[in-house]
Amino acid sequence: MDADKVFKALGDPTRRRLLDLLCEENGQTLGQLCENLDMARQSASQHLGILEAANLVSTVKRGREKRHFINPVPLHEVYERWVRKFERRRLGLLHDLKKEIEGEE
């Protein structure tokens, strides 16, 4: 997993919207996804390319169409590496902050 590509891919509202759209209905084509986006097809296509490069979306060609599927694996790995680490220490970290704000050092 390339954490940088995954995070950068998620750092754009259009791309997060694309993931949401695919979550509602997996396997949509570029054309279908475009209908919900209010931007040129080529722009959406670039966003999908970035999601694909981050391995968050996998594609399958079906004749002249290209169907897009969410790949949940990298997101799971991001969770394991990034979120859980802070989640485990969450209460301790909040405690540090609280104590410092109270000025107790």
Next chain:
Amino acid sequence: MDADKVFKALGDPTRRRLLDLLCEENGQTLGQLCENLDMARQSASQHLGILEAANLVSTVKRGREKRHFINPVPLHEVYERWVRKFERRRLGLLHDLKKEIEGEE
């Protein structure tokens, strides 16, 4: 929570490194953090500003120093909103992908 600020803040390796450094030792000053970064102090300061704007880091002034603390709340909310959603559907999404690759439609 401003999801966009949080994701954009996380979408840079230097800023993720800063969070890791703070996770090792919470409450470090700008100067301390800089020693591990190999870039000008001002650059690191900008990165910390972005983390602070995303509410991922909170700061407390202590005389001429500024101490930095991780705020785990936004990351938790990102997890709730983004990761769990796909995590719950993870096996189903993988199944969609597998079936499509196998060409079974």
Next chain:
DNA sequence: GAAATATGCAGGTAATTGCCTGCATGTCAA
């Protein structure tokens, strides 16, 4: 108060990003 220390602010620049238009390629259907 003067020197050293910790940080803040302003601006400049090269690289990247996100959007677009125009054109090319590949596929289906009449």
Next chain:
DNA sequence: TTGACATGCAGGCAATTACCTGCATATTTC
């Protein structure tokens, strides 16, 4: 096979980003 449809590729442009330098401010220490 021709016209319609789905997508790919190339390039251009404005905005943003990530880095820097130079200087200002605030705090501690001698």
